[in-house]
Amino acid sequence: METLIEIKNVTKTFENKKVLNDISFTINKGEIFGIIGQSGAGKTVFLKALIGFYKPDSGDILFEGKSVFKHQKDILKTIGFASQRHSIYPDLSLKENLKYFGRLYGMKSKDIKESTKKVLELVELTDYTHKLAGKLSGGMQRRLDIACALVHSPKILILDEPEAGLDPVLRKHIAELIQKIRNEGTTIILSSHFMNEIEPLCDRVAMLKQGTLAAYGSPIELLAKYADNYEIVIRSYPGNYANIVAWLKKSGLAIIDSRVESNRLLIYVPQKASPDAYVEYVVKSLKPIKETLMGIQLNQLSLDILFERIAVK
Amino acid sequence: MIKKLFAIIEKDVRQLVHSKSSALIILISPIVLMILAGLALSSSGLSGVKIGVYAENTLAKADAGTILPVLDAKMAEKGFSVQYFSALDACRQAVKDETTHICVEVAEKEDKNLANIDSRLMYKVNFYVDYSKVRLVWAIVNAIRTIVAEENTKISTEITTKLSGKIDFAVNEITKNQGKLDEIIRKGEGIRNTFSTGIRTLNEIESYITEAMTISGSVIETSDSITTNLDSLLSYSSDAKRRLSDLSRLNPALASSISAIQGNLDSIDSFANNIAIVNNGLEEKARRLDSRLDEISMNQNNVASALRNAEPLLDDLLDSLREVKSGIDKLEREFAWAHNIKATDIMNPIPVEVLPLSGEVTEIGSVSSALTYLDYLLPALVILVIMFVATLISSTMVIKERKSVAYFRNLIAPTNSALYVVGVYLIGLILVGMQATLLVMVASFFFGVVISSYLSIALVLLLTISIFVLLGVIIGYLFNSEETTMMGAISLALVCLLFSALIIPLETMPGIMRAVAQFSPFVIAETALRKIMIFGIPIINRGAGTIMMEPVKLAVIAAVLFAGALVLQHFKNKKEI
Numbered sequence: 059m060e061t062l063i064e065i066k067n068v069t070k071t072f073e074n075k076k077v078l079n080d081i082s083f084t085i086n087k088g089e090i091f092g093i094i095g096q097s098g099a100g101k102t103v104f105l106k107a108l109i110g111f112y113k114p115d116s117g118d119i120l121f122e123g124k125s126v127f128k129h130q131k132d133i134l135k136t137i138g139f140a141s142q143r144h145s146i147y148p149d150l151s152l153k154e155n156l157k158y159f160g161r162l163y164g165m166k167s168k169d170i171k172e173s174t175k176k177v178l179e180l181v182e183l184t185d186y187t188h189k190l191a192g193k194l195s196g197g198m199q200r201r202l203d204i205a206c207a208l209v210h211s212p213k214i215l216i217l218d219e220p221e222a223g224l225d226p227v228l229r230k231h232i233a234e235l236i237q238k239i240r241n242e243g244t245t246i247i248l249s250s251h252f253m254n255e256i257e258p259l260c261d262r263v264a265m266l267k268q269g270t271l272a273a274y275g276s277p278i279e280l281l282a283k284y285a286d287n288y289e290i291v292i293r294s295y296p297g298n299y300a301n302i303v304a305w306l307k308k309s310g311l312a313i314i315d316s317r318v319e320s321n322r323l324l325i326y327v328p329q330k331a332s333p334d335a336y337v338e339y340v341v342k343s344l345k346p347i348k349e350t351l352m353g354i355q356l357n358q359l360s361l362d363i364l365f366e367r368i369a370v371k
Numbered sequence: 372m373i374k375k376l377f378a379i380i381e382k383d384v385r386q387l388v389h390s391k392s393s394a395l396i397i398l399i400s401p402i403v404l405m406i407l408a409g410l411a412l413s414s415s416g417l418s419g420v421k422i423g424v425y426a427e428n429t430l431a432k433a434d435a436g437t438i439l440p441v442l443d444a445k446m447a448e449k450g451f452s453v454q455y456f457s458a459l460d461a462c463r464q465a466v467k468d469e470t471t472h473i474c475v476e477v478a479e480k481e482d483k484n485l486a487n488i489d490s491r492l493m494y495k496v497n498f499y500v501d502y503s504k505v506r507l508v509w510a511i512v513n514a515i516r517t518i519v520a521e522e523n524t525k526i527s528t529e530i531t532t533k534l535s536g537k538i539d540f541a542v543n544e545i546t547k548n549q550g551k552l553d554e555i556i557r558k559g560e561g562i563r564n565t566f567s568t569g570i571r572t573l574n575e576i577e578s579y580i581t582e583a584m585t586i587s588g589s590v591i592e593t594s595d596s597i598t599t600n601l602d603s604l605l606s607y608s609s610d611a612k613r614r615l616s617d618l619s620r621l622n623p624a625l626a627s628s629i630s631a632i633q634g635n636l637d638s639i640d641s642f643a644n645n646i647a648i649v650n651n652g653l654e655e656k657a658r659r660l661d662s663r664l665d666e667i668s669m670n671q672n673n674v675a676s677a678l679r680n681a682e683p684l685l686d687d688l689l690d691s692l693r694e695v696k697s698g699i700d701k702l703e704r705e706f707a708w709a710h711n712i713k714a715t716d717i718m719n720p721i722p723v724e725v726l727p728l729s730g731e732v733t734e735i736g737s738v739s740s741a742l743t744y745l746d747y748l749l750p751a752l753v754i755l756v757i758m759f760v761a762t763l764i765s766s767t768m769v770i771k772e773r774k775s776v777a778y779f780r781n782l783i784a785p786t787n788s789a790l791y792v793v794g795v796y797l798i799g800l801i802l803v804g805m806q807a808t809l810l811v812m813v814a815s816f817f818f819g820v821v822i823s824s825y826l827s828i829a830l831v832l833l834l835t836i837s838i839f840v841l842l843g844v845i846i847g848y849l850f851n852s853e854e855t856t857m858m859g860a861i862s863l864a865l866v867c868l869l870f871s872a873l874i875i876p877l878e879t880m881p882g883i884m885r886a887v888a889q890f891s892p893f894v895i896a897e898t899a900l901r902k903i904m905i906f907g908i909p910i911i912n913r914g915a916g917t918i919m920m921e922p923v924k925l926a927v928i929a930a931v932l933f934a935g936a937l938v939l940q941h942f943k944n945k946k947e948i
């Protein structure tokens with residue numbers, strides 16, 4: 059794929075603390091690229107450096123070979139940015155918001171009109187064109203925010219934690235929207251600190267850990283490279299999960315890690331063994347300790363866990 | 372660039388229009404403000420004020436000759452509500468309790484003799500005031516002082532008129548008696564002259580007496596000599612007779628001759644004796660004359676001495692009379708100065724009249740070519756409204772924008788950040804300009820305020836709005852929350868208000884504060900607007916070749932503030948990104 063953005067050895071220091079440390083990777087044209095990291099990992103600083111607002115101490119960021127710090131004004135015209143706070147005016151209608159931001163990007167009235175129609179259709183807000191933005195629901199506002207970022211038809215759309223604060227249904231809608239936008243040919247860069255949210259969307263991800271690039275690649279590449287465990291999810295009655303873990307360990311099962319989440323027991327076991335054998339073994343083992351199995355699921359390790367292992371620990 | 376600027380302005384206007392309460396307050400507030408100001412200024416402002424009165428002597432109230440009934444009537448005329456107290460403490464407590472606004476005590480003076488002149492002079496008026504309500508106190512005190520002053524003037528005029536009458540009477544009496552005194556002095560001088568003549572005559576008499584005494588002495592001496600000669604003659608005659616007798620005896624022939632001779636001698640003796648008798652009489656008379664002359668001389672001396680003694684006394688008397696005359700003449704001249712002076716001239720020797728520089732002040736609301744109080748207050752009122760509205764609107768717009776979720780999108784848009792400052796400035800200019808225009812229009816159409824020189828006024832308002840909008844922009848960028856921004860804007864406006872002549876006259880401020888106040892845009896703008904609106908002074912007077920400096924100063928301040936706002940915005944944006 060054609061490289062659109064090249065991040066070259068970017069280092070940025072704030073008050074003697076390196077918030078970005080020698081970051082280097084590329085973002086390809088038309089892909090959805092995820093930036094993942096915990097709070098304080100340097101995601102927002104990186105995104106702001108990406109649009110040229112934070113000049114790095116060293117390194118450079120090139121858009122189609124042009125340094126963003128030298129050609130910021132031109133490059134900004136090709137970027138749409140939707141922050142985690144909805145960058146919209148609540149006292150303006152949807153149309154007025156889009157018109158205003160279109161004007162800021164130097165668009166002509168005719169182009170704004172066409173683009174407004176197009177992006178509102180894209181974000182499925184056509185019926186609310188004349189409604190005040192402040193009267194929209196949270197999900198709609200997020201979509202409007204994305205529409206505002208798209209009104210000038212940018213080549214690149216940057217979404218800073220686009221699913222933050224949304225309920226699962228809305229997250230799904232936003233995910234679908236992102237896919238639709240990508241299908242329009244826009245390169246999307248999105249950040250999040252929830253790996254499970256961006257994993258299904260992203261073609262490639264970069265994991266940031268305390269300002270350094272901890273991992274970088276497609277989810278499959280990352281899993282292949284870093285994930286070597288299965289995840290067994292058990293739901294049983296009465297659900298004495300600590301007892302189950304102790305019993306399984308005592309029975310000789312190689313448990314790498316375990317935790318209780320949403321009244322479910324999550325057990326991590328080595329990937330080398332056969333998955334069916336694990337399930338069979340667990341089902342058999344529960345009987346002696348008087349636990350009735352309500353459900354069992356075997357998962358290959360998700361990027362979320364991988365992220366936790368790589369970027370958090 | 373221009374399209375972007377219009378987009379920024381349009382965005383702000385649309386936001387305002389969509390927020391109906393904001394739009395309404397921008398349009399309604401100046402109208403309401405102006406109507407309130409107009410109505411407030413149309414009232415005298417003190418009707419309904421409660422005055423507590425305590426009269427030390429209850430007679431003071433009842434006695435028609437005292438000042439209190441007059442004060443009572445005048446206070447009622449002014450619309451004051453008067454409440455009488457039987458004790459001073461109660462009167463003063465009422466002010467503390469705010470049931471009255473002031474306590475007026477009508478007390479008696481210590482000098483009771485004044486009652487002989489006029490019974491009203493027996494009283495004095497004391498005010499007990501709550502100085503925490505400075506402006507109200509001064510307004511009431513001034514009003515009551517005016518009432519008391521009117522009565523004071525009346526009493527003083529009456530007494531002065533009486534005094535003037537007495538002076539006139541004294542002057543007439545002096546003039547009348549001046550002639551008599553002149554006559555006395557004249558007569559005295561006549562007597563003095565007579566005295567001198569008498570003394571001179573006496574002196575002459577004395578010489579005559581001396582001469583007479585010399586003559587009488589000579590007569591006596593002559594008489595004595597005659598007596599002696601007569602004695603000698605008689606002796607010779609006796610001797611001759613003896614010798615003749617002898618001769619006759621010796622020669623009797625000769626006896627007859629000798630007898631004849633002897634008879635002749637006897638006749639001579641007899642003649643000599645007669646002469647002697649006459650001479651003795653003459654001598655005696657001469658001696659008596661001498662004696663009388665002595666007495667005359669003595670008396671003359673006595674009289675002369677008495678006259679000489681009296682002479683200086685008479686001189687003294689005359690001198691005294693002349694001095695009295697001179698004193699009375701002076702008195703007459705002095706009184707003549709006071710004569711015909713009117714009591715009002717003494718009471719009010721320098722009549723003071725406060726006149727407006729332009730037109731005649733009339734009540735608010737009377738449509739007249741003369742200027743109203745509102746005319747005089749309008750410049751300050753307009754600047755005051757502009758100052759508060761402009762600083763608040765622009766600072767609120769800036770901080771709202773900065774705190775707006777959409778702010779970030781503005782920052783990352785490829786738009787020159789200066790455009791946002793220009794946008795806020797222009798929208799502030801439009802909104803506040805609209806308000807100022809509404810304010811002036813309401814003042815003009817509803818309250819008859821005379822407006823002329825629209826262009827000059829517009830220019831000054833434009834510069835003033837620019838300054839306060841830009842100050843608001845700077846405040847909006849300086850502070851980081853809406854609350855602190857509002858406080859900053861209000862504080863700035865209050866400081867400007869404090870350093871204006873609206874609360875404290877600039878002239879009464881300490882030197883440094885006065886100097887600082889001279890640079891206050893409020894003061895400069897208000898001065899410029901006052902010059903144009905009230906005195907009709909043009910900004911550029913081509914005839915006189917002069918230019919009003921205030922608009923120039925405002926333009927300089929506006930330019931500096933604009934540059935400051937841009938610099939501040941640049942740094943703040945950098946920080947916020």
